[in-house]
Amino acid sequence: MKRATFAAILLGGAAFLPSTAWSQTAPAEGSQSLDPAASTPAVPAAGTPTTTPPAAVTPASPQGDSGLADIIVTAQRTASTAQRTAVALDVIAPEAVQQITEPQSLTKLAPGVQFGNAGGASPVFYVRGVGTITSLPFIDSAVAINFDEVYLGRATSAFGLYYDLDRIEVLKGPQGTLYGRNATGGAINIVPAQPRLGLNEVSGTISVGNYEAANAQAAVNVAVSDKIALRASGIAYTHAGYQTDGTYSERGAGGRLQALFKPSEAVSIRLAGDYFHLGGTLSTGVVLGSTDPQTGAVVPSNLGPDVGQFDPRTVSFLNSAFSTTAGAAIGALTQRPYSNSNFYGVSAHVDADLGGANLAIVGAYRGADLDYVSSIGSFSSGDQEKDDQYSIEARLNGKVGPFDWLVGGLYFNEKVNADVQVNQIVLGVNQRQDFRNISYAGFGSLKWNLTDTLRITGAGRYTQDIKKFDGSAYTATAICTSPTRLCPNIRRLPSDVSNLPAVLNSLGYVQFAPNTPFVDVTGTSNVIWSASNLPVTGRQAPSKFTYRGAIEFEPRPESLLYASVETGYRSGGFSFSSIAPQYGPETITAYTIGAKNRFFGNKLQLNLEGFIWKYKNQQVTHIGFSAARNVEYVTENIGQSTNKGFEVDMTARPLRNTTLHADVQYLDARNDDFVFTETDPSALAGLPAGTIPSVTNCPRTVVPNTGLYQINCSGLRAQRSPTWTLNLGAEQAFDLSSDYRLILAGNTHFQTSSIVNFERRAFGIQDSYWLSDASLTLAAADDSWSIGAFVNNIEDTRVKGITSYLASTGTYQANYAPPRTYGMRLGFRIN
Structure with a gap:
């Protein structure tokens, strides 16, 4: 279908529809406020499943039947209702993340978003086919992660944040103007609950479940005076290993302390500090198979997704799997994985009403001390790393006549020192890294309200980066x-x-x-x-101007139509590779049309969006072979793609105690141009060309007299981009009396198959799957307590987080998401 025709159908039909994503609902009588400090989350229902959309976990209002209410978000750096924010936006309520401790579990909460794990504390973020594997310290994520308005430079710092939250905002598509570089795929804003003036309250949840799981969370809000409030919150959790050898265990404990001082109605000052310790073995891999050295055929291990690397069955398989390069069996891993990592930070937030404008200043320091070894199938990877980042951002916004304006600036300074060891038993790598990054940015936006129902917006951002890298990689191959x-x-x-x-x-x-x-x-x-x-030393100083243009129209008070074009860019960087020791920035341009609507007195909400993204100079991280016969982990700019599709989101509250939700996304993400060269791995063993299969399973052509292949993956589907994604949810509450309620909730997530590894080799496909959760909760009518039972992943589906193929050992491995979990949960609130 041509673009113009598609736009006409969407915009023309949407004028008669109403507005919100499944996660953009609140109780009908909810006290949402433009003042972030005035909000506090309700105590979660004790049995709420982790994947239940907020629309399906929000209790119906006992006082009336006014339908769906709005949630206030700050996705555009100013407070607005989600239904009047003209961007693709999902809002995840705190109840939905009660049992989430690792980012990978967020996949089932946000349609079109794919989160995985590259082993240990290395999360992988993809939005509508845009992202990268951040398995090494110096690789920037393509999806910006922001905690309490502070950008997290390293994806590993996304652990330990999912407690005592106000909401999580998921912005789909490039956010280059307001969120800056490294937001080509989108942005995730994790917003903690803030101190509330005039409130003395203790709330929390305690849950226990299978795999010896226990999770305790609590928050205390204290009104010191009418101008000062304190909030302290914490979490402690544990679960035993999900794998047969006891690995894939996790232990975490942390706390957050905030102080709010409001000397006048015009000024608000908030200080915050947090700390989190991450222990256990974290996510570990499973050996899927190996390559027969004689025939080149794949020999499956026939081991289930729960069979760990130290299980005797895995040990037996690795002791028989043959490495053509080493001329011997690979052998089993001997070092068990562990994590002993700490994350911490402090920040200061100042908000002031200057009369004609509002000023916001956020200054922050965040640090991480990483110490972990992750086991990933047939190899292990260790990281001892120190991260430090300092940032300050200032924003000023106001209104002059028909214009709403915003200007701002950002200073970001990051230091990363890391020692990484990779052990493939017959191959070893040591990497020493000293990485520095300073970024300056100025940005602004101007909205012209042409009429009460028609407005246009222009926004721009100029970013200057200065990156310095000094390191070396020592490689030894048998x-x-x-x-x-x-x-x-x-x-x-x-x-x-x-x-x-x-x-x-x-x-x-x-x-x-x-x-x-x-x-x-x-x-x-x-x-x-x-x-x-291999020493790698270099300096980059890229700069980029990114922009956004949008038009909004309200054909009726309950409908918003919008169209926009927005650009984003991810800065270049360095990799330990003679193939590409440096790589350049990637860019994306997104064209979007959408409609947000409500009908029938806010009983039905229907949001529609169509999008076309043009993705260029993609930064792709993969394993390759150098001309010096060494295995290298290289990041390089490869080709371009077009990602297009549509999303339809519906939330309905037909009755006071009934909430229904459905969201469906179609995505066609395909490589337009994806051609690169690869050294014939046979050269490692001195064998004739083509003896060892190519790393990448795409059409290849021998480049005469070079020992190189030209690999062509053009026209193929992009990684982590299922064609169809479906989320369904429902909640039914029963008023047992004036004092008690019974709440039955359930939801399911479905997606079609997708590519989950760069190499496109055997086992690199995640088949279509369903993932469902359910809960049953008995609660006090005033939400002072609740008790319930829950089950997550009813189907016991082990979803692949990532798979990889190692040509040096000829093995295939995968990381998997957690299995079925169930348990009981108690919630309480004391005023």
């Missing part, structure tokens, strides 16, 4: 030199590979001159270790 290509006497790497030269020496392999292989001085094997040290 290579069999026997004429038979068999080296059974190989001595494999031990658990600790933090100093590879010393480790190889301890195994009896010696390097007699720089840049030469380590040889076996014991004479008991025909193995050499090819070793190299």
Whole structure:
């Protein structure tokens, strides 16, 4: 269908419809306020399932039947109702994240958003096919994560935030003007509950469940005076391992303290600090199969998604899986995963009404001390990392005549020091990284209210980045030199590979001159270790102007039509690769038309959106081979894609105690141009070209006399972009008496198959699946207490977070989302 025709159908029909995403509803008598400090979340229903949309977990108002009410959001940096915010927006209520402790579980809450895990504390964020794998410290996420108005420079810092929240806002599409760089896919705003003046209250939840799970959360709000309020909140949780070997366990504990001082009606000052400790083994991988060295066929492991890497069945498989490069069985991992990581931060928020304008200033420091080892199928990865970031943002907005205006500026300074070790048993990597990033930005927007129902908006942002990188990557690869290509006497790497030269020496392999292989001085094997040290030092200073233009029209008081064009960019960076030691920025331009509507006295809400995104110079992270016969983890700019589709979202409250929700998204995300070169991995073992399969399973062409393949993935579907996504939810409340209510809630998430690895090889497809939750809750009519039962992932579907193929070992592995969980939950509130 042509773009103009599609737009005419959508806009023409929407003029007679009404407005909100499933998550943009509140109780009919909810006390939503433009003052963020005036809001506090209700105590969650004890059995609320983690995936229930807010529309399905919000109790019907006992006083009346006025339908759906609005939620106040700050997605456009000023307070507005979600239904009058002309962007693609989902709002997730705090009740929906009661049991969420890792970002991967957010996938089922926001249609069109795909979250995964690359192992350990490395989350993966994709929105409508736009994102990247942030498995190394220096890789920027394509989806901006903001906590309490502060941008998080590293995706690993997205842990430990999901308690005592006011809401989570998910903005789909580039947010280059108001959220800046690294928001090509969108932005996620995690908004904590704030201190409330005049309120003395204690609230919380306690839950227990299978896998020895326990989760306790509490918040205390104290009105010190009519001008000062304090809020303290905390969380402590644990669950045993989801895998058969006891891995994929998690323990977390943290707290948040805030102080609000409001010396006058015009000035508000809020200070906040938080700390979180993350322990356990975190997400671990499963070995899916290996490549037969004789035939090149895939040999499945036939191990279920719950079989851990230290299970005897996995150990047996890895002890028989053959590495063509090493000429021997790969061998099993010996170091168990762990996490001993800490995240913390402080911030100051100043809001002032200057009479003709409103001023907001946010200054913050955030830090992280990462110490973890993650096990990912046939290899492990460790990271000892120190992150520090400082930022200050100032915004001024007001109204002059028919114009609403906003101007602002941002200073961001980030330092990352990391030591990363990768152990593939027959291959090891040490990386030392010293990364610095300073970013300056100025932005503004102007909305011209042409009439009471028609307005146009223009916005722009100029960003200047200064990035400095200094690091080195030491790689050692086992290579069999026997004429038979068999080296059974190989001595494999031990658990600790933090100093590879010393480790190889301890195994009896010696390097007699720089840049030469380590040889076996014991004479008991025909193995050499090819070793190299790749230094990467550089500086980048990219700058970019991004913009947004939009038109809004209200054909009726309950309807909003809008059309917009917006651009975004993600700054370039560095990677430990001789193939591409530096890569450039990626850009995106998004064309959107939409309608937000309400009908029947706010009983029905229907939102529609169509979008076309043009994505260029995509930053793609993948494994490759260098001309020096080394395995490299490279990020490079590869091609462009067109992501287009539509979303239809409906929420209805036909009766006072009944809420229904449905959201469906269609997405066609396809590579227009995706061509790159790849070294023939056969060269690693000195074998004839094509002996070892190409890393990437796309059509390939041999480049004569170069040892290179040209790989062409053009025309194929983009990663993490299911064609159809469906969310359904319902809640029914029963008034047992004037004192008690019984609440039955359920929801389900469905999506069609999608690609979940770059290589497009075996096991790289996540098949279509359903994921459903349900709960039954008995609650006091005044919400002072509740008790209930819940079950999440009724189908016990283990969704693939990410899969990978290692050509160096010929193995396939995957990380999976949690299995079915169930339990009981108690909620309370004391005023």
